[in-house]
Amino acid sequence: MLAGRRSTEGVAEFRKLAEHRGIVGMDPIGVLTQLQMGRALAASGEQAKARAAYEAFFEVWKNADADVPILKTARAEYGKL
Numbered sequence: 001m002l003a004g005r006r007s008t009e010g011v012a013e014f015r016k017l018a019e020h021r022g023i024v025g026m027d028p029i030g031v032l033t034q035l036q037m038g039r040a041l042a043a044s045g046e047q048a049k050a051r052a053a054y055e056a057f058f059e060v061w062k063n064a065d066a067d068v069p070i071l072k073t074a075r076a077e078y079g080k081l
Contacts, residue, residue: 031060054078
């Protein structure tokens with residue numbers, strides 16, 4: 001959805017996953033949902049909500065190795081908000 005420039009639809013779909021954690025269980029996609037929602041919100045111009053979504057992602061990843069590529073990318077994106 002994000003690649004197709006359909007950020008509003010992306011936000012709706014990522015929100016469904018975030019609100020219904022049982023859908024993804026322990027799958028890593030559950031954690032990445034917050035990051036993707038942040039990206040979709042940023043693309044749709046909702047900067048404050050995007051920051052909150054990124055911050056929720058960072059909270060889950062607070063003990064992760066700082067050199068993990070997805071985390072480094074997310075921090076760079078957050079810095080541009």
